[in-house]
Amino acid sequence: MSKKIYLYPGWIRIWHILNTLMFIILIVTGISMQYTGRKDHLLMVGFVRAVRWHNIAAIILIINYIIFVAGNIITKNGKYYRLKKQNFWSDLWIQMRYYTSGMFKKEKPPFPVTEVRKFNPLQKFIYVLAMYVALPLLIISGIGLLLPDITINKLFGVSGLVLTDFLHIAMAFLLSVFFIVHIYTCTLGSKPLSLFGEIISGYHEAEEEE
Amino acid sequence: MKFFFALILFTGLSTYCSPVAVFISEKAGPIGKDTSLYISPFREKNERCFKCHGQGRYEYTNENLGRQVKSLMFPQGIIDRNKFYIANHKSFSCTDCHSEDYTKFPHPGQLRMGMSNNCLDCHGGDEKFAKFKFEEIDSDYRKSVHFKLEDEGFTCWSCHNPHEYKISIRDSKNLKETILYDNNICLDCHSNYNRFQLLSDKGEVNIMKKHDWLPDQAAHFKSVRCIECHSAINDSVLVSHQIMPKENAVRKCNECHSKNSLLMSSLYKFQYQGKSKAGFLNGIILNQSYVIGANRNEYLEWISFVIFTIVLIVIGIHVFLRMRK
Numbered sequence: 001m002s003k004k005i006y007l008y009p010g011w012i013r014i015w016h017i018l019n020t021l022m023f024i025i026l027i028v029t030g031i032s033m034q035y036t037g038r039k040d041h042l043l044m045v046g047f048v049r050a051v052r053w054h055n056i057a058a059i060i061l062i063i064n065y066i067i068f069v070a071g072n073i074i075t076k077n078g079k080y081y082r083l084k085k086q087n088f089w090s091d092l093w094i095q096m097r098y099y100t101s102g103m104f105k106k107e108k109p110p111f112p113v114t115e116v117r118k119f120n121p122l123q124k125f126i127y128v129l130a131m132y133v134a135l136p137l138l139i140i141s142g143i144g145l146l147l148p149d150i151t152i153n154k155l156f157g158v159s160g161l162v163l164t165d166f167l168h169i170a171m172a173f174l175l176s177v178f179f180i181v182h183i184y185t186c187t188l189g190s191k192p193l194s195l196f197g198e199i200i201s202g203y204h205e206a207e208e209e210e
Numbered sequence: 211m212k213f214f215f216a217l218i219l220f221t222g223l224s225t226y227c228s229p230v231a232v233f234i235s236e237k238a239g240p241i242g243k244d245t246s247l248y249i250s251p252f253r254e255k256n257e258r259c260f261k262c263h264g265q266g267r268y269e270y271t272n273e274n275l276g277r278q279v280k281s282l283m284f285p286q287g288i289i290d291r292n293k294f295y296i297a298n299h300k301s302f303s304c305t306d307c308h309s310e311d312y313t314k315f316p317h318p319g320q321l322r323m324g325m326s327n328n329c330l331d332c333h334g335g336d337e338k339f340a341k342f343k344f345e346e347i348d349s350d351y352r353k354s355v356h357f358k359l360e361d362e363g364f365t366c367w368s369c370h371n372p373h374e375y376k377i378s379i380r381d382s383k384n385l386k387e388t389i390l391y392d393n394n395i396c397l398d399c400h401s402n403y404n405r406f407q408l409l410s411d412k413g414e415v416n417i418m419k420k421h422d423w424l425p426d427q428a429a430h431f432k433s434v435r436c437i438e439c440h441s442a443i444n445d446s447v448l449v450s451h452q453i454m455p456k457e458n459a460v461r462k463c464n465e466c467h468s469k470n471s472l473l474m475s476s477l478y479k480f481q482y483q484g485k486s487k488a489g490f491l492n493g494i495i496l497n498q499s500y501v502i503g504a505n506r507n508e509y510l511e512w513i514s515f516v517i518f519t520i521v522l523i524v525i526g527i528h529v530f531l532r533m534r535k
Contacts, residue, residue, distance in 0.1 A: 033467070033502055033503055034502070034503060034506060035503070035506075036464045036467065036468055036503055037464065037468050037469060037470065046464070047462070047463035047464040047467055047468075047503065048425070048462075048463050051425055051463070099528075103532070104531045104532065104534070145502075148426070148429055149428075149429075159500055161500035162500050162505070165500060165502070165505075166507075166510075169510070170510075173514050173517075177517065177518065177521055180521060180522075180525070181521065181525070184525050184528075
């Protein structure tokens, strides 16, 4: 038996789809800016267009992020991102063991999705790192590159712009890896596409405890 | 969670709290302050000229009137001693270039009608200056749009004021100051309509408006010279003198923002000593600036490629194990 749980309210779904679209635009235009040659390559957006679309997508992403943080403060959704000290490492290990071994033996998930637990411990930890550490650093460094006049000239003898760019590219790379892994883990539902359907409908289909 | 927020806020603010721009002040003085305390062997002799031409006001004895007369020097006749004695021609006596007859006062009127020297008159065909390739600079200049203005009075001196000009790019310690100095040479005519009109009948051009299309215009103006985009690349001379028609100016961003950045053949060619610096392509640019697309780091690219490959392999193995019955 399974029951439907309403886990993704409208604002989360709109935020999520907008975030996804902006992520895709930012990755494509970011790679184009970094790797465009003297003569444009195939699959690369030209530098001028890449800069313009990167800036536009970044501004939308920032506004969207502010909505996400504000929404998590105002609504109940924020509680899903609260990390708990109790059993923190052991829960991470249990979930990791499930992903690397248990699920191949058709074991039941150790932390099934419920109304009070939208994310398993590993998922929650990664989402917190992505949304509250990597993304803010990406945004801050991005603003530094967008407005070079406000960026510090030198830090420990190294150009502030170089450090800012290093931080920006490192965070962008980590979030791109997160993006790929996130898409893959979304195929780990009851059927490969079921979790994609859930973020569109808002309802999660949960196995009822026997 | 609060700790994470505090950490991120601190990192962000500490990096971006400086109101000081990465760029230099607009008020930068004459570049390359002379630290050699150079004393010209002609200092005393030159002072006879500087006595009147060294400032805006001069005095002379009018024998007809029988008294001292104070007068204002015309602006073009004023030569700044301080700038002269740090300029390229600092070791010269005034009469090395100007007629000995100028030592007479009042100066004979016909002297004004004489031809002035150009660079090649002294620097051409001289072994001592061979390494600077003045002949090649001259042939570059003859292909330049400026050469077409020779009949209107354009000369080497239009850009290179013989009393003040100082070569700076060759041994520049502060590239930003060099950029400002070199750009001011162009702006001397191109943003001063009175001077511009001496050579051209064209209407007044607003440089800022003309470059409206350039993203982050102020940053570009402070970080590159006008000639980076407006002159043809010439690897064999110090600075390209072939100024191209505006239609041929560089407009594609990736000419500079790329691995094979144009800047390595122009602005940075005198400092370029190796392929990379700590893994950074075109690393020398990093000493003074940062150019997206031109300053990629090879090591980081390899590390990210390896990490990305490992992630894809792990996902592939995971998919395989899930599909296995």
